Amino acid sequence: MTAKRQDLLNMLCDLSDLSALVTGSENIENFLQRTVLLVSGHLETPVCSIYLYDETADELVLKATVGLNPEAVDRVRMGSGQGLVGTVMASSQPVCEGHASQSPRFRYFPETDELLYESFLAVPIRKGVVKIGVLVVQHTEPDYFDTTDITALKATAAQLAAVLENARLLMDLQRMCSIPEKLACNQSFIKGQRAAGGFAFGRARVWGKSHVRLIAGPDTSESGDMADFRRAIGQTAAQLDALQRRCAERLPESASLIFAAHFMMLKDPKFIDRMVEKIESGSPATRAVRDVAGQYIQLFTDSPHPYIREKVSDIEDLAGRLMSNLVPLADDQNGNSGGKVVIARELYPSELLKLAAESVAGIVLANGGVTSHVAIISRSLKIPMVVVQCPELMHLDEGTPVLIDGDVGNVFVDPDKTVIDRYDARNQARRQVPVAAEPQPAGPTRTLDGTRIHLLANINLLAELPLAGQMGAAGIGLYRTEFPFLIRPSFPSETEQYLVYRKVVESMTGKPVVFRTLDIGGEKTLSYADAETEPNPELGLRSIRFTLAYRDIFEQQVRAILRAAAGSRTPAIMFPLISSVDDFRKARQVVTDCLDQLRAEGLEHHDHPAIGMMVELPAVVESMAEFAAEADFFAIGTNDFVQYMLGVDRSNKRVADYYRPEHPSVLRALNRVVRVAIEHKKPISICGEMAHDETMIPFLLGIGMRRLSIDPQFMPAVRTCITGLTIDACQAYAGELLAAGSVSAVREILSRQPNLAA
Structure with a gap:
């Protein structure tokens, strides 16, 4: 038996009598600190740390360390799935990295001073299904840890689990009991x-x-x-x-x-x-x-x-x-x-x-x-x-x-x-640097090989319109009409909506504007709608389902859009959360009826708006050919598309790690949707966070996407990214990603950061 293996066995024997460690400690914090010192000594590692799981916040909190900056204790927090430590918690599997700083999952916390330590080994601490925390060791020497260390650290974590569970419980009780008295976070930094x-x-x-x-x-x-x-x-x-x-x-x-x-x-x-x-x-x-x-x-x-x-x-x-x-x-x-x-x-x-x-x-x-x-x-x-x-x-x-x-x-x-002085100095330095939001080129955005990419703006509020113009937006690819509803205490009238929408149209001076009809429900609720509480609002009466159920509200909005678009060359109306061709036809019929009403009333309006739909539900993927025969254009809303494709509530921290835009099924479904739209010569754009994600833009261009609708603030960075790409390289890259059969395989390809300018 090697000396190292014998040391590890001795460590396990020492840890088997944890009662002595507990009784000899002055308090919980002292017990945790003595524990990391013991593990560090036996594994001959300069760093050992214990992170405990804060169930209320769904975060891991650094509670004890040897080797890292002691001031980082209680200050370093990370969600499940964030960084290497968070990955251990989310996967319930050990993580061993020989060059931690080079891992795409690495997240650096300046408070820790941990960049010196290349080797990283962490194991989850659990008791049955109960999450307790993560035990971490680190070393300056690359590739220091082997399978023996992993086995030993897992056994150590198993022995510590019961005691650490009680320690975490006592700390939670202390926190709860102190709430009425004062700030119980017990720290000046949160x-x-x-x-x-x-x-x-x-x-x-x-x-x-x-x-x-x-x-x-x-x-x-x-x-x-x-x-x-x-x-x-x-x-x-x-x-x-x-x-x-x-x-x-x-x-x-x-x-x-x-x-x-x-x-x-x-x-x-x-x-x-x-x-x-x-x-x-x-x-x-x-x-x-x-x-x-x-x-x-x-x-x-x-x-x-x-x-x-x-x-x-x-x-x-x-x-x-x-x-x-x-x-x-x-x-x-x-x-x-x-x-x-x-x-x-x-x-x-x-x-x-x-x-x-x-x-x-x-x-x-x-x-x-x-x-x-x-x-x-x-x-x-x-x-x-x-x-x-x-x-x-x-x-x-x-x-x-x-x-x-x-x-x-x-x-x-x-x-x-x-x-205070540090932040004041930072802000003064910022004021002296030219603002990134300086006017951008108004001309078309092109790839390195000359392919035009339309950069359109997502607009939530009228206050964002000047920035869209300043950033050189080619138009508005998504105007979210729900915000005038959300910020008011009651439903806005047709006239009130008309006044808002007219300002949107006028600000674009002939450029295309896409109005998405009311998309409420889920997290975007209207208290004054007095709707019944639903057990699962994301799958309930939301978006187009709400407006079809309350046709008077729907008609007022459509009439306001049509009137506001009078004199505009390229207005468009887009329906959210369409799940069937039948739904699309019902919604389109509302537009037709409103056109008939406005003609009969003699009110000025736009007579032939383009009518399109959001692609957000898996049901649309298999019916794209039928939709392409009906709709004038499409926009893929990636946030909801990923959520519904994978059955993940992206606002739920407990399952947030399952929300993966790079999932093979998501990538392949996007490719199919875009291909059908191109085959039927129907314009298609993409909005949501994926549209401005510079790691995903080459894939989107590679599958044929030529319209990106993004928040104006992201336009300079996205434009710079696009101008450094060639379509041939993006197509080859997209093909490689589409061939990958697992999330880990896709992530491995994305982490290579290939040269896509050739």
Whole structure:
């Protein structure tokens, strides 16, 4: 038996009596640290680390290490499937890399100082089906670990599992018990997920706490007479008017509806007059506002209708504004968000617009999740946003300094001067560098061998139209019409939609514009639609199914599009989530009926729009020939296409690793769809994240895709990528990828980064 094997056997024997290790430790952290020291010593590795699984956040957290920077403990976090450590957790299999930094799965955390260590070995720590964590060893010498090390580390992890499970449980209990007292994340640095880029530094405003605190109960003696109350009413109305004007400037789609409920309540006798009556009866003004607002809040909270329950926030907001004008606070903790970093559990799009109108500095969502439309609006408004799994942030003291880095997803609570100075220096350097969003060439984008590729823009909000023009977009390949619905508190009328769509058409000055009809449902819900809660909304009454079920809403939108497109040369209407030729025909018939109505009414409109459909469902793949005989054009929505092809909810962190655009079935289905469209001479474009993924663009060009519809911000990088490719090389590359029969085989080909310019 070799000396190394004997050492490994001795290590297993030492670990067999874990009770001594536990009883000899001062606390849990000390036990974990003694464990990594023991394993490191026996395996003769300079680095050993333990990552424990935080089930609430679905993240691995570095809890103990020898060899890495000790300051990285509790700071380094990664989701299942992220990096080499996350891959171990997701696959439940060991990972051994002789040159870790060269692995496509490698993810570097600057806090760890781990670039010195080339050899990497990690094994999962599990007890039955329960995920506990990952045990990692690293070495500076390449190819240091062999099968003996893997076997020994697996056995070590198995022996540690039971004790580490208890350690993790105790740490969870400690965290839970400390929540009511203070910020239980127990750190000034929180690693989160980026939702909208940018940097913000300001004092915290805890959303839902500032106004709720003002109306929940008196902090001081009640005060205010009728004159004070009337003055507060006038101040509140003036503030709302100013906010509404700023909101309409930044988002014309919002029109005058964002604060409509506030204005109506200010003029509602049943609301304001009840406060007046209480004041006339001898109640202080502050108590009158609290009492009446509390009655309405309770009434709305008890409603069975979601759209009425949502109005609770409007009452809290309005009553809070009245209270802050009655009892101004010297420290400006009266709910105004200007220049603040807002901490919130969740936000509705309409609430986000209110914050934008107040010139909020940045936003932290403290509940670990963000809907895509809220993130999109935040990006469109250039408001930095970070998502963290730290609900305890909602207990943060109002006014605490908070710094957020939306580019990477970092949050610093009460940062020291060094951190602030570092970010200030970075931002000053950025301001001195020419902005990447300088005007781009307006001419056609061509590959190295001269093939034209149409770069079209995805547009969510009118505020993005100038950037699309600045980036040289050849037109709008996807205008998401749901956003004017999402940011309003009620269904927009035909006229209101017409005004928005007309601005879209006019901004393109003759370039093509594709309007996707209302795509709501799933995560994009309209509370005011008062729809029934569905057990599986992604497979429920969403997109074209919703509009076909509510034909009056569908007709209003189609009429608005047709009227807005009057005088345009190339307008197009596209239906989302089509699953059968029958659905497409029903939707197209709505357009035909609307054309007949507009002719009969004598209203100016476009008479012959192109009518196409999204390719998002597997059902379309086998029926593409039939669809090509009916539709004028196609657009592949890769985000939903991958989700439905693989049966993966991409917003569910537990299965996120199964969401793989590079899956052979996805690639082959895309190839079939594109081939049929080309054979029938029907234009086809691709949108979604795959369209701007530079690793996938050569494949897309190789299978015949010539239209990419992407967010304007990605156009410079995508244009640069395309101009360095040749179609012949892309076709050969695509053929190689299509021949690969497994995800790992595809990934191996993608990782080679071949020269596709020849």
